Amino acid sequence: MIMVTPSRKPRVAADAKDGAETLDFGMLPGLVGYVLRRAQLRVFEDFIRSFEPLALRPAQFSALLLIEANPGRSQREIAAGLGIQRPNFVAMMDEFEARGLARRTRSEVDRRSHALMLTPAGTDLLVRAKAVVAEHEARATAGLSEPDRLRLLALLKAM
Known part of the structure; x- marks a missing residue:
């Protein structure tokens, strides 16, 4: 249930015992963009909290995954x-280079671009991060059956 505290900021409340007034969200709960954004916020909050010990943000995790899956590809392509x-x-x-997670080398194909590779430290961090993301995904989709999870992914990809 969404509640408004005395500071007038909307928040999610477990119940109405705190005396806050209940908001009427009108048509918002029927808008895909609104519901998608609320779900994204919940998922990202858990992701950020889960990945804090690894000092990785969502975009960094994604970049490391792409570099791992596409060694030697250019910065331009990964970006x-x-x-x-x-x-x-x-x-x-x-930042990846400063942390020793990835390196850039001159491309053999196009000397104007850099080829990207994970370092052994980057590979080790990504192994740990994949375990963390598996736990995070399990929490994020705990209310879904496996067919529903796959259907959700398909629907989101179709957008």
Whole structure:
């Protein structure tokens, strides 16, 4: 149930015992964008909390996965695949290199671009991160049967 506290900020409350007034959300619960965004916020909150010990944000985890799956691909390709602007991805790669997780080398095919590779430390971190993401996914989809989880993925991909 969504409640409003005296500070007037909406929040999720377990019940109405705290005296907060119940909000009428009108048509919002019937709008795909609204419901999708609320679900995304809950999923990201759990992801961020789960990955805090690894010091990884969602975009960083995604980038490491793509670099692992596509060794030697360029920064431009990985950034485009994730929908990350090039300057932001360059900064992310700078951080990966500073942490010893990934490295850039001159591409053998196009000397103007960099080929990306995980380091052994990056591979080790990704092994741990995959275990964390499996637990996170289990929590995020706990209320769904496996056929429903697969249907949800298919529906979201269709959008």
